Amino acid sequence: MALIELAGIERVFRLGDADVHALAGIDLSIDSGEYVAIMGQSGSGKSTMLNLLGLLDRPNTGTYHLEGRDVTTLSPDEQAAVRSRRIGFVFQSFHLVPRLTAAENIALPMSLAGIPPAERDRRVAKALKDFGLDNRADHRPDELSGGQRQRVAIARATIMHPALLLADEPTGNLDRATGEEVIHLLETLNQSGVTLIIVTHDHNLGARAARHLVMEDGRLTSDSRRPASADFSS
Amino acid sequence: MRTRDVLRFARDAGAGYPLRTSLSILAMAIGVAAVVVLTALGDGARRYVVAQFTSLGTNLVIVIPGRTATGGFNPANTITRTPRDLTVEDAAAVLRLPGVQRASPLAAGNSEISVGGRLREVLAIGVAQPYVEIRNFQLQQGTFIPDMDWSRTLPVAVIGAKLREELFPGQAAVGQFMRVGDRRVRIIGVLKPSGQGLGMNTDELVFLPVALAQALFDSNTLFRILVEARSRNHIEGVKQEVATLLKARHGGEEDVTVITQDAMLATFDKLLRALTAAVAGIAAISLAVAGILVMNVMLVAVTQRTGEIGLLKALGAEARTIRHAFLAEAGMLSLFGAIAGYLLGQLATFALRQAYPAYPAYAPDWAVAAALVTALTTGLLFGIMPAQRAARMDPVQALMKH
Ligand SMILES: Nc1ncnc2c1ncn2[C@@H]1O[C@H](COP(=O)(O)OP(=O)(O)OP(=O)(O)O)[C@@H](O)[C@H]1O
Numbered sequence: 081m082a083l084i085e086l087a088g089i090e091r092v093f094r095l096g097d098a099d100v101h102a103l104a105g106i107d108l109s110i111d112s113g114e115y116v117a118i119m120g121q122s123g124s125g126k127s128t129m130l131n132l133l134g135l136l137d138r139p140n141t142g143t144y145h146l147e148g149r150d151v152t153t154l155s156p157d158e159q160a161a162v163r164s165r166r167i168g169f170v171f172q173s174f175h176l177v178p179r180l181t182a183a184e185n186i187a188l189p190m191s192l193a194g195i196p197p198a199e200r201d202r203r204v205a206k207a208l209k210d211f212g213l214d215n216r217a218d219h220r221p222d223e224l225s226g227g228q229r230q231r232v233a234i235a236r237a238t239i240m241h242p243a244l245l246l247a248d249e250p251t252g253n254l255d256r257a258t259g260e261e262v263i264h265l266l267e268t269l270n271q272s273g274v275t276l277i278i279v280t281h282d283h284n285l286g287a288r289a290a291r292h293l294v295m296e297d298g299r300l301t302s303d304s305r306r307p308a309s310a311d312f313s314s
Numbered sequence: 315m316r317t318r319d320v321l322r323f324a325r326d327a328g329a330g331y332p333l334r335t336s337l338s339i340l341a342m343a344i345g346v347a348a349v350v351v352l353t354a355l356g357d358g359a360r361r362y363v364v365a366q367f368t369s370l371g372t373n374l375v376i377v378i379p380g381r382t383a384t385g386g387f388n389p390a391n392t393i394t395r396t397p398r399d400l401t402v403e404d405a406a407a408v409l410r411l412p413g414v415q416r417a418s419p420l421a422a423g424n425s426e427i428s429v430g431g432r433l434r435e436v437l438a439i440g441v442a443q444p445y446v447e448i449r450n451f452q453l454q455q456g457t458f459i460p461d462m463d464w465s466r467t468l469p470v471a472v473i474g475a476k477l478r479e480e481l482f483p484g485q486a487a488v489g490q491f492m493r494v495g496d497r498r499v500r501i502i503g504v505l506k507p508s509g510q511g512l513g514m515n516t517d518e519l520v521f522l523p524v525a526l527a528q529a530l531f532d533s534n535t536l537f538r539i540l541v542e543a544r545s546r547n548h549i550e551g552v553k554q555e556v557a558t559l560l561k562a563r564h565g566g567e568e569d570v571t572v573i574t575q576d577a578m579l580a581t582f583d584k585l586l587r588a589l590t591a592a593v594a595g596i597a598a599i600s601l602a603v604a605g606i607l608v609m610n611v612m613l614v615a616v617t618q619r620t621g622e623i624g625l626l627k628a629l630g631a632e633a634r635t636i637r638h639a640f641l642a643e644a645g646m647l648s649l650f651g652a653i654a655g656y657l658l659g660q661l662a663t664f665a666l667r668q669a670y671p672a673y674p675a676y677a678p679d680w681a682v683a684a685a686l687v688t689a690l691t692t693g694l695l696f697g698i699m700p701a702q703r704a705a706r707m708d709p710v711q712a713l714m715k716h
C-alpha cells in the first residue's frame with residue numbers, strides 16, 4: 081500500500097490580482113520506505129509540496145491520503161496529532177530552540193506529545209548515542225557546529241519514530257563534507273525503513289536518491305527511478 | 315503536553331529574555347507594593363485614630379457645651395463656643411444618674427507655671443477624682459486629686475511625666491511646690507508617661523481640682539463632662555438620660571451635645587476605611603498598567619518567537635498547547651511580580667513601622683489579597699490576546715520567520 085497518495089492537488093496563492101499556482105494538478109504516489117529527491121528551479125513549488133506533505137499546509141483542491149487515511153479533511157488538532165506521530169521535519173536552518181540544550185531540543189516532540197519524562201530520558205540518551213552527540217547533550221545550539229546542529233535536528237525529527245521524514249534543503253547551510261555526513265545519516269535512517277523525501281538544489285545529492293521528482297511551475301515534469309542495483313556511494 | 319512540561323517550557327522561555335522578563339516583573343511588583351504600602355498607610359491612620367480614641371477610656375459618653383443640628387459627631391463641635399455654661403453642678407447631677415458609673419467635670423485653659431524661677435506655659439486641666447479611673451491613668455509617683463467635694467479649691471496638682479522631667483530634673487517632684495497662675499500648689503502625683511489622647515499630650519499637662527482650675531481661669535463653665543457608662547449596653551441609655559437631664563437643668567433648652575465614644579469611633583472608622591479603599595483603588599490602577607505591560611511584553615515575545623511557534627506546530631503541538639505555554643508565561647510574570655511586590659510592600663511597611671513606631675502601618679489582609687488576585691488576573695487576562703495570536707499562527711508563515 082502506498083504511504084502517500086496525492087490526487088489532483090492544487091495550491092493557489094493570491095498575490096494581489098494574480099493567482100500563483102504553486103502546485104498544479106499533482107498526482108503522486110510514494111510507497112513506504114522510498115527515498116525520494118524533489119528537484120527543480122527556485123519557485124517551482126518544492127517547499128510548497130513538502131509543506132503539504134507535512135500537513136503544514138492544505139491544498140485548495142485535491143485529496144491527500146497518508147497511510148490510507150484522507151488527511152485533507154482533518155481538523156487542525158487532528159493534523160497536529162498526525163505530525164506528532166507520523167512525520168518528522170528537517171529544515172535548512174535547523175530551527176533549534178536557542179535556549180534549550182541539545183538534549184532538550186531532541187526531547188521537545190516527546191514533551192509536546194505528553195510522553196512521560198522517564199521514557200523521554202531513555203529515548204534521548206539513545207538518540208544522543210546513535211547520532212554521536214553523547215558529549216554535547218547539555219550544549220545549547222550556539223555552542224554546536226552546523227553539522228552537530230543538524231544532527232540534533234535529525235535526532236529530534238526521528239525521536240517519535242515517524243513513518244515519513246521530510247527534509248527541505250537539509251545541507252543548504254552546511255559545507256560539503258558536513259553535508260555529506262548529514263545526507264549519509266538520513267540515508268541510514270531510510271535504510272532502516274523511514275520514508276525519506278529530500279528537497280535539494282544539489283544534483284549530486286539528488287542523484288543519490290532512488291527516485292527523482294522534478295518540478296517546474298508547480299507541475300511534476302519528471303518522475304524517474306534509478307535501477308535498484310545502483311550503488312549508493314556514487 | 316503535560317502541565318509540568320508546559321510550566322517548565324514557559325519558565326525557560328521567560329528566563330531566555332532576562333531583561334524583558336525582569337522589567338515586567340518589576341512593573342507588576344511595583345503595582346502590588348503600591349497597594350500594600352498605600353493601604354497600610356490608610357489603615358494605619360485608622361488604627362492610630364481608633365487607638366487614640368480607645369485610650370480616652372471605655373464606655374465613654376462626652377458632654378460638650380453647644381448644640382449641633384444633627385446631634386451627630388462633627389469635629390467642628392469641639393471648638394464651638396458655649397451658649398450656656400456647662401457647670402460643675404451639671405456634672406454632679408449627671409453622676410447621680412442610674413446608668414452612670416463615673417463622671418468627671420473637665421475645665422481647661424492655658425496657664426503659666428513656675429518652679430524655682432523657671433517659667434513655662436502649660437495646658438491646665440481641672441478635673442475631679444473619677445477622671446483618673448475614667449481615663450485609666452497610671453501614676454508614677456504619689457496620688458491623684460483626692461475624692462472630695464468638687465467645689466473645694468484644694469491647692470494641689472498632678473503633673474505629666476514629661477513636665478516632671480523638665481521642671482524637676484533628677485529629683486522627686488511629689489511634695490514640691492510650684493506656682494500655677496497666681497496660686498501656689500503642692501504637687502501630689504506624677505502620671506506615668508502615655509503620650510496618648512487626641513492632640514493633647516497628657517505628659518505635658520497639669521491636673522488641678524476642678525474648682526481650683528475654674529478659679530484660676532475665672533470662669534464657671536466646663537470644657538467637657540466625661541461620663542463612663544456602667545457597661546457597653548448602658549451607653550445609649552446614658553446618652554439619652556444625660557441629654558434629658560441637662561435639657562431640664564438648662565430650662566428646657568437643648569444647648570449641649572452628648573456624643574458617645576462609639577459614635578465618634580464609628581465615624582472616623584468609616585471615614586478612614588473609605589480613604590483606605592480609595593487609595594487601594596488608585597494603587598490598583600498601577601496594577602492595570604502593569605497588566606498592559608505584561609500584554610505588551612507577551613506580544614513582543616510572540617513576534618520574536620514566531621519561528622519557534624512554527625516549529626512547535628511542525629513538531630505536532632496543538633493550538634491549545636501553544637496557547638497554554640504563552641498564558642503560563644504571562645501568568646508567571648504576574649505571579650513572580652505579585653510575590654516580589656508583596657515582599658517589597660511588607661519590607662516597606664516594616665521600615666515604616668520601624669521609623670514611626672506609634673503608627674501601625676499594617677496592610678489590611680483584604681488589600682493584600684485583592685492586590686495579589688488583581689495582579690494575577692490582569693496578567694492572565696492581558697496574556698490571553700497574545701496567546702491566542704500565537705496559537706492561531708499559520709505554521710508555514712511562522713516557520714519562514716527565523
Ligand atoms: N505564502 C505565499 N504567498 C504567496 N505566494 C507564495 C507563498 N508561498 C509560496 N508562494 C509562491 O509559490 C511558488 C512556489 O514557492 P516555493 O516556496 O514552493 O518554491 P521552491 O521551489 O521551494 O523555491 P526555492 O527553491 O527558492 O525554495 C513561488 O512562486 C512562490 O512565490
Ligand SMILES: [Mg+2]
Nearest residue numbers: 126127128248
Ligand atoms: Mg523552497
